[in-house]
């Protein structure tokens with residue numbers, strides 16, 4: 001392709017085995033995948049029926065995360081019969097097809113999007129496609145990540161390729177300096193509020209700008225992860241030295257001479273000056289406040305100091321009806337100050353916000369405080385490695401002292417496929433990414449926010465502006481917690 005190219009185009013071009021038509025359909029080489037017990041079974045059954053083997057088992061990793069219990073005492077037993085069957089078939093597929101399995105008792109277990117970067121499985125310039133929408137998280141490492149359906153997983157496993165339609169491109173530029181108490185979660189929630197839950201549909205999003213460079217790799221993962229909630233079908237970010245430092249020395253990262261060669265290849269992974277994007281959006285992160293959702297779509301959000309909006313304020317009829325329905329489901333009245341909404345549950349977890357920096361952020365708010373009476377508070381670290389690190393640093397102890405349940409890792413109450421299910425009418429301050437009706441349990445109500453904001457809500461018993469409790473440092477060091 002002549003002329004300046006975007007990073008997305010460069011990665012897609014480099015992985016194109018063959019153009020399939022002149023409308024942008026290509027046979028795309030995919031470097032790696034991560035499989036979970038929930039979306040992979042049919043793909044393996046398909047391979048069995050066709051008598052196919054997996055083309056390159058070493059390019060895949062299997063992680064149990066969606067259905068496993070996260071209760072503190074870990075055993076291989078799954079009390080739920082359906083979950084036990086899924087886990088057993090998953091393990092059988094790992095054995096029969098020769099793919100490495102991380103099961104619940106493995107010290108590397110966790111949510112796939114937390115585990116894959118920890119293992120160094122995802123490297124800059126790669127295409128990583130997996131059966132989970134939040135695979136976009138890997139953009140933070142300079143890879144093109146996107147979710148695929150079951151039949152595509154099967155195609156990938158058999159051939160290491162996908163039939164892929166090139167996406168439109170959207171650039172999201174972040175500039176400015178975030179204010180106190182404003183995290184990557186608040187930034188991405190504000191982006192989604194402004195562009196809408198359909199704002200990036202059909203697009204691969206490239207994040208850039210000085211405010212992006214200032215973020216840590218984990219904070220960038222939060223952005224790349226949650227942009228899916230604006231409809232993005234893929235994401236990329238230019239990898240920088242923070243990324244290279246993050247990857248170096250991880251179990252699957254290249255070493256020695258290979259590392260030097262990889263670095264040389266990775267440093268050119270950026271959009272050319274003058275590259276054209278189909279859409280562009282810019283945000284001054286200095287305008288962002290701590291955010292909270294009031295509705296049942298991630299774009300139904302507002303700064304925490306605001307009020308539940310009136311549906312009539314929506315110009316568009318469809319959006320007005322959606323707001324009315326959301327307020328009915330959420331049992332909220334227009335004009336109510338958001339920080340007057342009481343909660344029954346607080347949940348810190350998920351692939352968006354359960355990495356070590358997230359837990360440190362929450363712990364800074366919780367130190368010396370107690371969960372409010374009547375609130376059940378749960379923290380589910382994103383991986384067993386995160387859990388171990390939090391224990392070593394004293395972060396776990398702060399959660400325990402505050403009255404949080406300190407759990408094992410998994411998706412857990414993010415989508416309530418295990419036994420962590422809310423009851424109808426429960427209201428949860430949640431560090432997760434989806435607030436759809438019934439997401440955390442039928443009839444349960446979810447308010448999305450940052451981990452520090454969840455901690456603030458847990459100790460006051462209602463949605464709370466974290467800035468009124470403490471000044472959470474954006475990048476706390478372990479020693480500052482003692």
Ligand SMILES: CC(C)[C@H](C(=O)O)[C@@H](O)C(=O)O
Pocket residue numbers: 038039066131132133134147415
């Ligand atoms: C189970 C899986 C298909 C789903 C996804 O793709 O995102 C899940 O992880 C979720 O968060 O809703």
Ligand code: SF4
Pocket residue numbers: 066111132134349350351352410411414415433
């Ligand atoms: S933590 Fe939640 S969003 Fe992430 S993969 Fe699991 S269920 Fe999906």
